[in-house]
Amino acid sequence: MVIAIASGKGGTGKTTVAANLAFMLDDAQVIDCDVEEPNAHLFLKPVMNTKETAGLPVPVVDESLCTGCGRCGEVCQYSAIVVIQKKVMVFHELCHGCGACAYFCPEKAIREEEREIGIIESGTAGGLSFVHGILNIGEPMAPPLIRKVKERIERGRTVIIDAPPGTSCPVVETVRDADFCVLVTEPTPFGLNDLELAVEMVRKLGIPMGVVINSCTIGDSGVREYCEREGIPVLMSMPWDRRIAEQYSSGMLMLRNLREYREHYGSLITNIRAELSRDETAHCHQR
Amino acid sequence: MKQLTVISGKGGTGKTSITAALSILSGKAVIADCDVDAADLHLLLEPEVRDSGDFSGGKIARIDQSKCSRCGLCVRVCRFDAIEDFTVDSVSCEGCGFCFHVCPEGAIVMESTISGRWHVSGTRAGTMAHARLGIAEENSGKLVTLVRRKAVNCAEDEGAVSVITDGPPGIGCPVIASITGADLLLAVTEPTVSGIHDLERVVGVAGHFHIPVLVCINKCDINPYNAGLIEQFCDERGLAVVGKIPYDPEVTRAMIERKSVVEHDCGAVTAEVRLMWDKIRPMLQE
Numbered sequence: 001m002v003i004a005i006a007s008g009k010g011g012t013g014k015t016t017v018a019a020n021l022a023f024m025l026d027d028a029q030v031i032d033c034d035v036e037e038p039n040a041h042l043f044l045k046p047v048m049n050t051k052e053t054a055g056l057p058v059p060v061v062d063e064s065l066c067t068g069c070g071r072c073g074e075v076c077q078y079s080a081i082v083v084i085q086k087k088v089m090v091f092h093e094l095c096h097g098c099g100a101c102a103y104f105c106p107e108k109a110i111r112e113e114e115r116e117i118g119i120i121e122s123g124t125a126g127g128l129s130f131v132h133g134i135l136n137i138g139e140p141m142a143p144p145l146i147r148k149v150k151e152r153i154e155r156g157r158t159v160i161i162d163a164p165p166g167t168s169c170p171v172v173e174t175v176r177d178a179d180f181c182v183l184v185t186e187p188t189p190f191g192l193n194d195l196e197l198a199v200e201m202v203r204k205l206g207i208p209m210g211v212v213i214n215s216c217t218i219g220d221s222g223v224r225e226y227c228e229r230e231g232i233p234v235l236m237s238m239p240w241d242r243r244i245a246e247q248y249s250s251g252m253l254m255l256r257n258l259r260e261y262r263e264h265y266g267s268l269i270t271n272i273r274a275e276l277s278r279d280e281t282a283h284c285h286q287r
Numbered sequence: 288m289k290q291l292t293v294i295s296g297k298g299g300t301g302k303t304s305i306t307a308a309l310s311i312l313s314g315k316a317v318i319a320d321c322d323v324d325a326a327d328l329h330l331l332l333e334p335e336v337r338d339s340g341d342f343s344g345g346k347i348a349r350i351d352q353s354k355c356s357r358c359g360l361c362v363r364v365c366r367f368d369a370i371e372d373f374t375v376d377s378v379s380c381e382g383c384g385f386c387f388h389v390c391p392e393g394a395i396v397m398e399s400t401i402s403g404r405w406h407v408s409g410t411r412a413g414t415m416a417h418a419r420l421g422i423a424e425e426n427s428g429k430l431v432t433l434v435r436r437k438a439v440n441c442a443e444d445e446g447a448v449s450v451i452t453d454g455p456p457g458i459g460c461p462v463i464a465s466i467t468g469a470d471l472l473l474a475v476t477e478p479t480v481s482g483i484h485d486l487e488r489v490v491g492v493a494g495h496f497h498i499p500v501l502v503c504i505n506k507c508d509i510n511p512y513n514a515g516l517i518e519q520f521c522d523e524r525g526l527a528v529v530g531k532i533p534y535d536p537e538v539t540r541a542m543i544e545r546k547s548v549v550e551h552d553c554g555a556v557t558a559e560v561r562l563m564w565d566k567i568r569p570m571l572q573e
Binding site for chain 1: 295296297298299300303323324325327330345346364366367378381382383384385388389397420422423424425426427428455456457458459460461462463477478479480481482484485488491492495496509510512513534536539542543545
């Protein structure tokens with residue numbers, strides 16, 4: 001069972017939910033796919049035991065074989081390889097690693113070499129296993145690194161994925177193929193606007209979902225009304241509590257110290273399981 | 288004309304609230320909302336759209352079934368696993384065109400997709416360029432670049448002194464597109480371990496592109512110790528801390544009333560944001 005924790009709006013508490021949910025599950029695998037700004041390790045404090053670089057294949061041109069015919073530049077959709085006055089230039093940051101230039105080069109003058117875009121670390125935190133990716137500074141493309149981080153998913157286990165904020169390609173790459181998506185929001189106009197966008201994205205991917213409302217005692221009733229109208233289950237509501245903010249600020253795992261909230265997360269797990277079995281039943285009926 | 292981009296690394300630190308407030312205080316800047324996949328600035332500035340257009344980010348492949356001989360070459364060359372049962376999955380397709388070029392039957396076409404809309408609007412703070420990226424679309428970096436170009440064009444037409452841009456969270460492609468060519472960055476952070484961790488990375492990106500950074504510590508009283516660590520970090524890097532804004536639930540109330548924190552009385556928050564603008568304003572003059 002793979003559960004992705006996403007949000008639309010940043011700073012609503014994705015990482016808090018992911019880390020505390022994992023803490024309650026005890027033997028889960030945690031995958032932090034927010035490779036631009038990975039934070040889950042700050043709270044789960046895993047002991048890392050492997051560190052590998054992750055790369056993207058980019059073209060390297062053997063100038064002694066290149067005739068400057070320009071075929072590579074024609075096939076490249078990203079202008080990552082261009083030929084000007086019979087000279088080939090490669091712009092690595094633009095390359096998506098599709099391999100077309102090397103395939104179509106009539107002289108076989110192009111080979112591909114891995115270019116490092118980030119690192120992947122894995123380790124353990126108590127009974128949890130932990131994997132995260134860290135995108136190199138100045139590197140624009142997160143999705144290829146996210147893909148590689150997700151290759152580490154152990155399908156037989158309960159897997160909690162911490163997603164990046166937003167609704168575009170890095171989030172889609174993270175959330176797709178998940179069995180369930182938890183959207184974390186806050187009851188404010190910004191929270192609602194971005195929740196609506198996130199819901200549309202998850203619907204497009206065809207994944208069952210539910211909502212967690214953090215700081216539910218501040219703000220207005222817009223998010224709750226929206227969920228009711230759209231038939232999206234509210235899986236958990238957490239009050240605003242200065243102690244939660246303080247625990248978070250110093251990197252403490254909230255449920256370790258604020259035990260009174262363990263019940264909330266217990267029901268969150270129950271509610272996710274109920275939604276998943278409801279979804280399975282619905283699928284059986286369709287068949 | 289000078290360009291200021293507000294960034295943060297971590298999401299939810301208050302970029303948009305601060306961008307709205309600075310735009311109101313400026314009174315004559317052109318505003319750009321470059322958080323195109325979760326844009327919120329319009330909720331505070333209530334734009335009246337003057338001009339709009341479609342944004343086409345890229346192309347994706349489609350297989351013409353009447354020409355397809357099911358040879359399977361396209362499936363073998365695609366590195367994004369985007370072709371299944373000789374149908375292209377539009378979410379997986381990166382538009383590289385490898386299949387299009389390799390298909391011996393000429394059965395694959397590359398089609399432009401409409402992946403968003405851009406707008407230029409009037410607001411009470413000034414002209415604003417903004418956009419909405421289509422759901423689950425790629426190329427947000429390209430749309431950011433388009434929004435910024437629209438904003439710069441408006442600023443030139445109006446003779447505006449500055450462009451104030453609300454950037455996206457993170458450090459990847461849309462962030463790089465939001466800061467490239469900017470004169471000054473304002474990094475809004477918070478005194479949490481995540482805030483500090485993410486600030487360090489986004490300051491790294493700014494350094495990578497040689498753009499000067501100012502720092503604002505939002506909700507600074509949530510954890511005074513960590514606020515001190517941020518000041519120490521900024522001191523070591525030679526970055527000026529131009530604002531230390533306390534936490535106040537009144538900020539949420541301002542948002543619900545669709546007002547910026549300088550239009551709704553948020554006490555010390557309002558005063559601190561005004562002070563911060565007084566420090567930033569001279570740096571945005573020629």
